[in-house]
Every structure is written in C-alpha cells, then in structure tokens.
Amino acid sequence: MQTFPLWPENATALQDGVDDGFVPTLDYYPSETPLPDSGRGRPALVIFPGGAYVNRAPHEGGTIAEYFTKFGFQCFVVQYRVAPHRYPAPQQDGFRAIQLVRANAERFGLDPHQIATIGFSAGGHLAASVGLLYNDTTIDSSAGDEADAQPRRPDANGLAYPVISSDPSFGHQGSFDNLLGSGAPPELRARLSLETRVPVDAPPTFLWTTSEDTGVPPRNSFVLCEKLQTLGIPAEVHCFARGHHGLGLAPDWPDVAQWPQLYLNFLRHTAKFNC
Secondary structure (H helix, E strand, O other), X not given: OEEEXXXXXXXXXXXXOOOOOOOOEEEEEOOOOOOOOOOOOEEEEEEEOOOOOOOOOHHHOHHHHHHHHOOOOEEEEEEOOOOOOOXXXXXXXXXXXXXXXXXXXXXXXXXXXEEEEEEEOHHHHHHHHHHHOOOOOOOOOOOOOHHHHOOOOOOEEEEEOOOOOOOOOOOOHHHHHHHHOOOOOHHHHHHOXXXXXXXXXXXXXXXXXXXXXXXXXXXXXXXXXXXHHHOXXXXXXXXXXXXXXXXXXXXXXXOHHHHHHHHHHHHHHOOOOOO
C-alpha cells in the first residue's frame, strides 16, 4: 500500500476554516492479478469507508481494497475529511479522488473509462454524491493542476447500506448533522437528500442493504434505486434478509458475503468492466 496526498498543499479546497491537522489522502492498493483482456488497462475501484461523517471505518477501507485487488482492480481508499469539517469538504475530497485517479491512469496502469466506486453507510452517501452531483457547480474540486480537466463522474457506482435521504422518517439524521452541522437550514438538508438529485446521465448503480438494518433503514437504498430505474439508468438493489448495519465484507454472514461477487457481476455485465 502506498499513500498519496489528495490535494496540493496550497489548494483552496483545504482552506475550510478547520485547523485540525488532518490531510486527506489516497491509499493505493495495486493489483497483480491477470485480467481477462490483458490488452486493456485495469479497472479502478475508489473506496469510501463509512462512519457517519465523523470517522472512517478501517474494515470498510483497506480490507475492501485487498479483496478487490484479487480481481484485477487497482484500488484507492479515500481518507476524506469528516466532522468538524463540514459540507462540501467531504464531497470535494470525493470528486478530487476521481479526478486524480483518472489523471494518473497511465501511471497506475488503469483504464480511465473504468473507474467505479464503493461507499459504505455515510461513505455511501459520499459515493452517491460523487455519482450524482458531478454537474453541481457549487462544489468546487479544482486544485490548479492537470487533474482539474478530468471528468468527475465515475463510470459505475457501488453503494453499501448507504445513507441517502434526509427524510426524518427513515434518514440517518446523525450523518446529516455531522456533515452539515446540527443547525443547518432545512433547505440544505433537503438539497443533500440524494434521491432528489438524480441526473438523467447518472452512472450504472449497484446497491445492497439488509432487512435488519436499523441504523440506516433499507428504504434509503430502495428510494434511490426506484428513482434511477424511473430514469432508465441501469440499477439493482440487493436486500439480504439478515444482518446488522456496518457489515463490510460480512465474513461471518455467508448469505450477505455474496455481495462482492454480485457487484463484480454487475460491473462485468452491466457496466462492461474488464474484470
């Protein structure tokens, strides 16, 4: 594993009024697994660990990267800003990660048109933000370098038990409090309720959740998948009958542990990834 700074030191995006010494980074996990088509670049997977926008869970970061490198993916775990940093800092870090990986495609031996995400819980909200808000000009991800010219849209989106909606009846209010501040105006909370922000050219999207998830109810996944399907965007959601919130690879839950293979199948056959 190698670690790279996400931004140049003088990047305007880092000047968000919080001086806690945290430096956003990319943790790079290279793959040596042969690909089905050796003449093409490797696919990339950009990983956003969860943690309610207040931390980043290790079992949803490096562990995930090490798994997917076995299938030929160059993997990148984004160590993004969390509270006390507020919106749009995490979203800026997310967009910057996509642009930086794409700008360095040749260096990493990857196909710049095969960049997928996987985000967990609040990291799923961040991955969904990256997959849906790439045309939002109010979120500036420019850093004054060659990566600025790269598209911010991923080529496929993966969301695991994601925070999606700010609806108080089923949304995870703690994540929105940490992202926006507890006193954020209702219109801002509504703006970050991502089932309302789906563009017609959103990337193919894979979601999974569990019926027993009381932390982030599965309805979050359902409402987004329904909106995507309404717009004709390839999307699928898997809701496993058992399992609590935050399972990651779910090694102790054999039924839930099928999800990585299901996502790989989705990337191969729906998003046409070389994996």
